Amino acid sequence: MVKICCIGAGYVGGPTMAVIALKCPSVEVAVVDISEARIKAWNSDQLPIYEPGLEEVVKQCRGKNLFFSSSVEKHVSEADIIFVSVNTPTKTRGLGAGKAADLTYWESAARMIADVSKSDKIVVEKSTVPVKTAEAIEKILTHNSKGISFQILSNPEFLAEGTAIQDLLSPDRVLIGGRETPGGSKAIKALKDVYAQWVPEDRIITANLWSAELSKLAANAFLAQRISSVNAMSALCEATGADVSQVSHAIGKDTRIGPKFLNSSVGFGGSCFQKDILNLVYICECNGLIEVANYWKQVVKVNDYQKSRFVNRVVSSMFNTVSGKKIAILGFAFKKDTGDTRETPAIDVCKGLLGDKAKLSIYDPQVTKDQIERDLSMSKFEWDHPVQLQPTVPAAGEQIWDVSADAYEAVKDAHGLCILTEWDEFRKLDYQKIFNSMQKPAFVFDGRNVVDAAKLREIGFIVYAIGKPLDPWLKDMPAVVA
Ligand code: NAD
Numbered sequence: 001m002v003k004i005c006c007i008g009a010g011y012v013g014g015p016t017m018a019v020i021a022l023k024c025p026s027v028e029v030a031v032v033d034i035s036e037a038r039i040k041a042w043n044s045d046q047l048p049i050y051e052p053g054l055e056e057v058v059k060q061c062r063g064k065n066l067f068f069s070s071s072v073e074k075h076v077s078e079a080d081i082i083f084v085s086v087n088t089p090t091k092t093r094g095l096g097a098g099k100a101a102d103l104t105y106w107e108s109a110a111r112m113i114a115d116v117s118k119s120d121k122i123v124v125e126k127s128t129v130p131v132k133t134a135e136a137i138e139k140i141l142t143h144n145s146k147g148i149s150f151q152i153l154s155n156p157e158f159l160a161e162g163t164a165i166q167d168l169l170s171p172d173r174v175l176i177g178g179r180e181t182p183g184g185s186k187a188i189k190a191l192k193d194v195y196a197q198w199v200p201e202d203r204i205i206t207a208n209l210w211s212a213e214l215s216k217l218a219a220n221a222f223l224a225q226r227i228s229s230v231n232a233m234s235a236l237c238e239a240t241g242a243d244v245s246q247v248s249h250a251i252g253k254d255t256r257i258g259p260k261f262l263n264s265s266v267g268f269g270g271s272c273f274q275k276d277i278l279n280l281v282y283i284c285e286c287n288g289l290i291e292v293a294n295y296w297k298q299v300v301k302v303n304d305y306q307k308s309r310f311v312n313r314v315v316s317s318m319f320n321t322v323s324g325k326k327i328a329i330l331g332f333a334f335k336k337d338t339g340d341t342r343e344t345p346a347i348d349v350c351k352g353l354l355g356d357k358a359k360l361s362i363y364d365p366q367v368t369k370d371q372i373e374r375d376l377s378m379s380k381f382e383w384d385h386p387v388q389l390q391p392t393v394p395a396a397g398e399q400i401w402d403v404s405a406d407a408y409e410a411v412k413d414a415h416g417l418c419i420l421t422e423w424d425e426f427r428k429l430d431y432q433k434i435f436n437s438m439q440k441p442a443f444v445f446d447g448r449n450v451v452d453a454a455k456l457r458e459i460g461f462i463v464y465a466i467g468k469p470l471d472p473w474l475k476d477m478p479a480v481v482a
């Protein structure tokens with residue numbers, strides 16, 4: 001029986017290993033983590049992450065060929081294949097701070113593997129890492145190997161949250177990079193055999209290590225670039241009377257462009273896009289490619305611009321002041337069908353409005369008050385550092401935001417409402433009832449283009465929708481300059 005161990009029981013490690021266990025009954029899969037609380041949750045009825053379909057898969061395999069454990073060293077030493085799926089956050093201090101990937105967690109995992117291994121191992125990079133990380137890891141492993149052979153593979157993960165199980169069951173491609181040596185080819189084949197149990201052979205791509213590592217950063221950069229491109233267009237649409245949805249539809253019909261990932265929004269969020277682009281920028285700078293670095297940096301800059309543009313619209317529409325006004329925030333997760341808030345645009349929008357002294361009432365069907373509290377008090381990039389995950393206590397003072405049990409409670413007596421996540425339930429709300437319970441004039445700021453703006457205007461709302469022709473009210477209120 002092949003034994004697999006995955007270090008890191010997070011958004012990637014948990015679902016990925018659950019699907020491997022489901023599809024490969026003859027493989028024993030152990031998922032280990034330094035966080036005892038996370039492992040406890042994986043072994044309970046309340047899984048640590050919300051992901052459609054995940055619970056069913058875990059319930060089918062847990063205790064049979066899928067195990068979640070805190071005995072990290074035991075499972076690592078017994079495994080034939082070790083996946084490393086730990087955090088690779090943006091550095092918060094020192095050289096490259098704010099850009100470079102912090103490989104502290106990866107390196108400590110590699111040193112531990114070298115320490116406890118007594119038989120040959122295949123070590124698989126599942127985390128997203130800078131190009132050439134495999135070389136560094138190889139050095140750590142071989143210099144501490146005690147005669148054991150380690151083969152390093154790069155097998156980046158392309159799943160998106162909210163659709164992780166679907167993406168894992170039916171991936172566009174699986175990418176495996178390895179050394180172009182007999183040992184490397186043998187290791188690639190061993191991993192390919194695992195995926196081949198359910199992924200068609202023509203979707204399993206092999207490459208050299210550096211191409212595989214770079215492909216992951218490139219894929220995320222290209223995807224994020226599409227969103228920044230359409231978001232840049234949304235600003236021009238608002239200025240000219242064009243409609244960004246119509247523009248997206250028209251350009252997406254070109255088969256060379258394609259229709260996906262062209263939804264204009266308040267900005268992209270999530271744990272990957274910004275982090276991976278900043279990492280790419282840093283690698284370019286380190287290689288003296290300043291023009292290339294600046295090109296990719298712009299994708300993040302446009303994303304920041306989109307978030308502050310949204311805040312400016314809210315403030316300028318409401319007579320240039322939101323001080324003391326209640327504003328409802330509908331949606332805090334970075335996208336629908338997940339409770340994940342890492343780098344969600346809602347954090348920047350809420351902080352922007354709180355900076356202008358608004359009173360926020362926040363509702364999200366999957367995000368807890370504790371999580372929002374952590375997000376609004378943590379400084380940039382701190383969220384992805386496990387040892388620093390202690391919530392910082394916000395400064396004592398007036399409570400200027402709160403969490404509501406549902407959307408109707410959040411909007412009661414509010415001057416405006418902002419839709420920041422495209423949860424399906426926000427499309428189906430009774431907006432007449434909402435209008436009746438709000439202060440007048442009542443504003444809707446739709447950061448995800450989920451409402452029917454024309455219908456809401458009939459009810460009496462003043463509506464701002466990203467990239468859509470402006471409400472006459474907004475035309476008379478030029479956006480404030482930050
Ligand atoms: P995560 O924070 O959810 O999970 C990482 C886990 O690793 C944490 O539970 C942490 O406690 C654990 N960990 C850290 N150091 C450890 C160690 N030395 N030993 C044991 N456990 C340790 O992160 P994630 O979202 O699963 O991302 C993991 C990696 O995958 C990152 O490199 C990320 O960029 C990449 N990735 C993420 C996604 C995504 O959608 N979240 C998609 C593709 C790739």
Ligand code: UDX
Nearest residue numbers: 157158159160161261262263265268269270272334335
């Ligand atoms: C992304 C990549 O899609 C995935 O391949 C990679 O493995 C991890 O990073 P994820 O961040 O989970 O996945 O979600 P994704 O669907 O890519 O959305 C990222 C952000 O972009 C979200 O905030 C989403 O709302 C936003 N987005 C997406 C848009 O604003 N417009 C779009 O058209 C698509």
